[in-house]
Amino acid sequence: xLFPLFRYRPVFAAAIxxxxxxxxxxxxxxxxxxxxxxxxxxxxxxxxxYNLDYDAAIQDFEHILARHPNDPFAVNHLLSAIQxxxxxxxxxxxxGEYSNDSFIGEAxxxxxxxxxxxxxxxxxQAGKLEEAELAASPNNVDALYxxxxxxxxxxxxxxxxxxxxxxxxxxxxxxxxxxxRVLELDPHYTDAKLVVGAHNYVMxxxxxxxxxxxxxxxxxxxxxxxxxxxxxxxxxxxxxxVDAGVVLMVFLRREHRYGEALEIARAVGPRFPRNxxxxxxxxxxxxxxxxxxxxxxxxxxxxxxxxxxxxxxLHYEMSAIGLAELLRSExxxxxxxxxxxxxxxxxxxxxxxxxxxxxxxxxMYDQLQQRDLAVKKxxxxxxxxxxxxxxxxxxxxxKEAYRE
Numbered sequence: 001x002l003f004p005l006f007r008y009r010p011v012f013a014a015a016i017x018x019x020x021x022x023x024x025x026x027x028x029x030x031x032x033x034x035x036x037x038x039x040x041x042x043x044x045x046x047x048x049x050y051n052l053d054y055d056a057a058i059q060d061f062e063h064i065l066a067r068h069p070n071d072p073f074a075v076n077h078l079l080s081a082i083q084x085x086x087x088x089x090x091x092x093x094x095x096g097e098y099s100n101d102s103f104i105g106e107a108x109x110x111x112x113x114x115x116x117x118x119x120x121x122x123x124x125q126a127g128k129l130e131e132a133e134l135a136a137s138p139n140n141v142d143a144l145y146x147x148x149x150x151x152x153x154x155x156x157x158x159x160x161x162x163x164x165x166x167x168x169x170x171x172x173x174x175x176x177x178x179x180x181r182v183l184e185l186d187p188h189y190t191d192a193k194l195v196v197g198a199h200n201y202v203m204x205x206x207x208x209x210x211x212x213x214x215x216x217x218x219x220x221x222x223x224x225x226x227x228x229x230x231x232x233x234x235x236x237x238x239x240x241x242v243d244a245g246v247v248l249m250v251f252l253r254r255e256h257r258y259g260e261a262l263e264i265a266r267a268v269g270p271r272f273p274r275n276x277x278x279x280x281x282x283x284x285x286x287x288x289x290x291x292x293x294x295x296x297x298x299x300x301x302x303x304x305x306x307x308x309x310x311x312x313x314l315h316y317e318m319s320a321i322g323l324a325e326l327l328r329s330e331x332x333x334x335x336x337x338x339x340x341x342x343x344x345x346x347x348x349x350x351x352x353x354x355x356x357x358x359x360x361x362x363x364m365y366d367q368l369q370q371r372d373l374a375v376k377k378x379x380x381x382x383x384x385x386x387x388x389x390x391x392x393x394x395x396x397x398x399k400e401a402y403r404e
Contacts, residue, residue, distance in 0.1 A: 035239050036073040036142075039064045045077070050242055051274040052314055054085035072133075072146040075126040079119065079153050086115045087160055091352070111161045119157055126150040141182050145192055148178030152195060172199075190232050194240040197229025198247050205254075227251060234264070242268060249281065258289040276302060276311040280319055287326055299323035303342065317346040317353055324360055331404075337364035355384045359394055366402040374401065 035042035045060030061078035068074040090109045127150055133143035152175035159168035176199045179192035203221020230251070233244035245264050252261040262285050269278030283298035299322045306316030324339035343349055343357035362377030374397070381394035 034237055037064070037068040037071040039067060039074075042077075046239070047272075049081055050272045052277075053274065053312075054081055054088070057081045058085065070129060072126045072129040072143070072150065075122055075129065076146060076149045076153065079122040079126065079150070082115065082122070083119050083153060083157060086111060086119070087156075090161075116161060119161075123150060123154045123157070139185055141186050141189055144178050144185075145182045145189065148175040148182070148192070148195060151175040151178065190236040191238040191240045193229035193233040194244050194247070197226045197233060197244070199226070200229065201226025201251050227255075242271075253285065253288070258285050261285050262289070274311055274314070276306060276314055276316045276319070279305075280316075280322065283319070283322055287322070292326060292330065295326055296323065299326065306346075313348060315350045315353060317343045317349045317357075320346075321353060321357060321360070324357070324364075328360070328364065333364050333367045337361050337368065340364065351384060352390075355381050355388075355390045358384070359390050359397075362394070362397060363402040363404075366397065367404055371401060 035046060041060050041064050045057050045064060048054075048057035048060060058078065058081045061074070061081055065071075065074040065078050090111055126146065130143050130147040130150060133140050134147065137143070151171045155168045155171035155175060158164040158171065175195055179195045182189050182192040183196065200220075200222050204223035204226060206221065227248070230244045230248040233240050234248055235241070245268050249261045249264055252258070252264075262282060265278055265282040265285060269275070269282065272278060279298065279302050283295050283302060286292075286295035286298055299319050302316060302319035303323065305311065306314075306319065320339050320342035323342075324336045327333075327336040327339055340357045340361035343354050346354075358377045358380045362374040362381070365371070365374035365377060378394040378397050382391045385391055
């Protein structure tokens with residue numbers, strides 16, 4: 001049960017997931033966000049970051065850090081971009097599962113040793129700057145906040161790259177305590193409400209027995225307080241505004257508050273037109289809300305935008321999977337098979353997404369009693385990777401035709 005305490009930080013930082021937040025009168029997050037340090041290149045850097053253009057973001061953040069070498073905020077921004085890019089490359093943030101609770105899971109490729117060392121060096125660099133400032137002024141809220149961010153980033157690293165769970169837990173707890181102290185000293189420091197709000201919601205969602213166990217780590221939870229804190233962070237002119245919206249959308253979906261989540265997806269998405277996850281999550285939310293016709297239209301729009309090059313080489317093929325599963329739920333098997341087949345048209349499609357699509361297409365062909373086509377699809381699944389769960393299902397289907 002350690003994992004829920006820190007699993008959500010990647011969602012904030014990468015915006016890789018989904019999108020969106022809580023507020024009955026959802027306001028668009030302000031475009032004139034205040035970033036630290038005060039550097040004219042920050043807006044462009046974050047624009048690249050939230051559009052999932054990590055290479056460009058890293059280059060921008062490197063230039064900013066070169067101009068502000070003693071600013072821990074500059075170090076943390078570069079650290080976040082490098083780390084999220086590496087996790088994305090590793091497959092530790094599984095694009096095939098991003099819309100549910102398991103989207104962050106086991107890495108599918110090993111970490112690059114060069115990037116691992118760079119991440120650790122940046123953690124140490126930020127920590128040294130933060131501790132020096134706190135030694136001179138223990139109640140320096142900026143230094144406390146920055147240290148909490150660094151600890152949160154290191155929790156992510158130790159959990160998803162080193163798989164060192166106790167170290168990750170220790171750093172996650174430290175991040176929360178730092179940001180709680182920030183809020184004690186300055187209740188209007190709303191950026192700190194992101195981590196504290198997320199932890200409150202997660203802890204408040206656990207069973208009573210588990211809450212009692214984690215209370216030993218001096219952590220408590222309150223779902224309503226968590227949602228309110230995230231709302232505050234989302235609606236204010238801080239650099240965690242988008243991150244808070246992303247996390248809040250995840251939690252609102254869990255609470256079945258789909259309308260509120262949709263409002264935020266539609267508010268945030270247009271700000272980052274190359275980030276396909278925002279419009280894709282809009283389609284997912286429409287689907288779970290029972291608005292199938294609108295969901296189908298949205299999935300098709302994401303697909304068409306991807307084919308037109310709007311998302312570059314990002315994995316917009318997930319829209320075809322979403323479309324196929326929607327059509328499958330409506331028992332439109334020929335159309336579902338055709339939607340699964342769309343993934344094969346994408347050059348450089350994510351191998352796991354392609355494998356899932358071939359399995360789905362095979363099952364649809366079985367359902368349509370087109371056994372020869374189904375078998376070919378199952379063979380493609382096993383040829384891609386014979387050692388995972390999708391391959392196990394394909395072997396089973398080879399022996400016995402699939403039926404719903």
